[in-house]
Amino acid sequence: MKHALISDVHSNLPALEAVLADIDAREDVAATYHLGDLVGYAPWPNEVVALIRERGIPGIAGNYDSTVANDYKHCGCKAESPRAEELSHISYAWTREHVEPETKAFLRGLPFRMDLRVRGGHTSRPQITLVHGTPTLNTLYWTEDRPDSFCTRMAKTAGLREGDLIAFGHTHKPWHREVGGVRFVNVGSVGKPKDGDWRACYALVEAGEEVGGVEFVRVEYDLERAMDGIHRSGLPDEFADQLRAGGAPEPSEVRQGGGRR
Template sequence: MRIALFSDIHANLPALEACFKSIEAQMPDAIYCLGDLVGYNIWPNEVINEIRKRCIPTIAGNYDQGIGLLSDECGCAYKTDVERDMGKISIAYTNTLVRPDERRYLRTLPAHIKLEFQLNNDKLNLLLVHGSPRKINEYLFEDRNEKSLLRIMEQADADILCFGHTHKPYHRVLPTAPTETPRYRHAINTGSVGKPKDNNPKGCYVMLTINAESSISNKHAIQVDFVRFEYDVEKAAKAIEESPLPDAYAEMLRKGF
């Protein structure tokens, strides 16, 4: 089974359209969205409805949760007062844009999606979250302590944990404590479709392949491909500059940070 996983569109319609074009060319067996459809750009309703009309199973991101609840807080961990002030402008502006029906959709998105595979006498659990299994806005960065990340996955009973939120893609294979039968868990950050932060302005999503031979005792049991795609960055950046949103968000798109 080939599964396309994407997240963190953040109201960037040109990026989402290019993402769908790329995904359709890959012909996956299933598609899932890991949240944060809105915020930081001008097309929240359009992004929501592009996903809805394709009937893509979607979980709530922290920004979706904030807007769904008509809150002035998105649960983002801003590092400076300047970032916090820009964030307040973004969520306030997004709240003025999102229509009642689209807001209801955001408010009813599930917190996670869990899929259980039965392969080779193994049970293989795939868990989709936005931030972490513990908290919608917890950041699981690539340099997270291995014991901490493994504990989070064990507590959630996740053999494969897929998430977004940091906007920085990675795949880590985590061996469990030594036993007679080895066991491996996979932590996968899907990156960001519409607001990359890894110094690459191209959008990103994941193609996850689970095959008939996949096993929790094989560290190479699954295939994880990070797909980067080009989109009209300048169109998305200029849309920001022509809106009440801070111009700094446009420059972030251009530079991928």
């Protein structure tokens, strides 16, 4: 059987609905887990959390979830330009203003990490560990260009051994590799991909006698509905442009005037 791992929904309800429908249509998925960052950047934070709760999908806190829940001064997001930093603050302020108390309470209760013993709690291995960024911080970016030594250090920090798997998100770019017998999987982003493909992304991992067999799944969703929701919400139009481009659009693609505030 397989586990479906979703991450970085970022308040994109149409994308989440499409991904869950795709998972539901599969007969070999035993469980679904989320790896955090349910909110931010799109206009449905409360609806996304409500759907996750309704479906009983367990998961962990991303940096956006934990900072919103605790009224931290910023989201802990990495900005690649002054404008990107400005946009991150706009999104964070909008999200904090619009999350309902019930949503905030749910986000506050999410754990930092989860350890799944796929053969049952009476056995210690193999294990799947879920984090958002790294086993040390949910704000630290684990990009594909990190050296094997970094992966090995993170595996040791998490207490992983040969045959185990650690899954994470945060960068919005899917990738996987194996180092020292441990599998490392960035599951990509459901609601805000940054790899140039606008379609929602999630990962399927084998979860039986052994773990592994990673498959990335891309799902088309109602992009126009998501973009229209952003335009109507008062969030910057650039967030809609980013969805369409699968990441930061080329300057010529961005609307003149800097978008709505």
